Amino acid sequence: MRANGMVPDIWTYNTIVRGLCDEGKVKEAISLRDEMESLRVMPDEVTYNTLIDGSFQWRGSAEAFELVEEMKKMGVKLNAVTHNIMVKWYCKEGKMDEAGCAMAKMVESGFSPDCFTYNTMINGYCKAGNLKEAFKMMDEMGRKGLKADTFTLNSIVHALCEEKLLKEAYALTVNAAKRGYILDEVTYGTLIMGYFKNDQTNKAMKLWDEMKEKGIIPSVATYNTIIRGLCHSLKTDQAVDKFNELLDKGFAPDEATSNIIIHGYCLEGAAEKAFLFYNRMVENSFKPDVITCNILLRGLCKAGMLDKAFSLFNTWIIKGKPVDAVTYNTLISVLCKEGKLDEAFDLMTEMEGKKLGPDQYTYTAIIGGLTHAGRTEEAEKFMEKLLETSPNVISEDTSQILGSGDMEYSEQINNLCTQRKYKEAMKLFQESEQKGISLNKSAYFKLMDGLLKRRKSISKVA
């Protein structure tokens, strides 16, 4: 277009900015913004929001907030989407207090939180294991006239699966479907993953069939879920069947698909098969990344082929391909197990030089090696370092304690919910709040289930 003397309009530019950001080429996207300005196609809120989200993902929050400031300076008004992006990234970083502040700031700026905001917050609280706040958000959402939807449902299903409450998760989806909620491939994928993680392979496969019978076409991400599940159940050959099915349907597997299968063979101790598949994929334009490298290294170490592991590591470095903390920790662990502590220390120095660590995994490996060699005093020194870096490794899990909650209130609320006396359950919840009493997780789940039931009409799910 430019060569033919045409000036792309704002829509065209924004589309390309989005494409670049998706690929992680945020710098190029930002320089495109300069080009836009020089051509007097002024970047708008869509351009900035795209760049801000991309910066959060690929360049870190400092750069992202700089763009927010720039946006203000350029006279482009922040909108609800801008705020939702900021809320989302606080949630992704697990900073739920700050996410709450961002939401409050959104209100101050004159925007009411919408379904995106609430679903983001609900998911964030679920991921943080704070079911009480997740439930409170859901309640608030309902009181503002916003309807829970498939996104809300999927967050709760995921949280239930994480708690190993699979029966409850399944029952929730069945009841939700009866009430008019749309179950989609993510709902199924989440349940399937939950069953696989709890070694209920048959149920997982049954749900896969059920999903397909319903005419839901799984995307690559959902194919990855079933392939991953089969691999973790040491059924990599079956996983490859699904992989071939994916190819037959004309889908292109992504980077993850190949890594999962390579990992599957490594888990089975079949390093040769892993390399055969690796080679097959490389010939088909698969670009191995640092995760591929780490998987292969672990596989080779597991199979006792240390020489091969180190030669792979060296070739990788010579080729200038990136390595990370996991790469080093993988090798350091195996060296410690083999009693080759000097070499392990050398690698630790090397990773320190590259500012990749050491982290808690490095220290744990070193402590194990030293203890095994009877070098207790040195081990204790590293123990101190470990506690400095991550005090939570050994201390008690406070969320567990908080999560245990008050039995009496929890049970009463559980019972009321089972009897569908949600109003009374809510009253009791408010009473417990006033007394500063926390409930157990199952009580919060029951209350959330109640909120899903409260929903009267069905909103279209995109």
Place this chain on the structure above:
DNA sequence: GTAGGGTTAG
């Protein structure tokens, strides 16, 4: 015809 929420490899 452009931006924001749920599943997602070591």
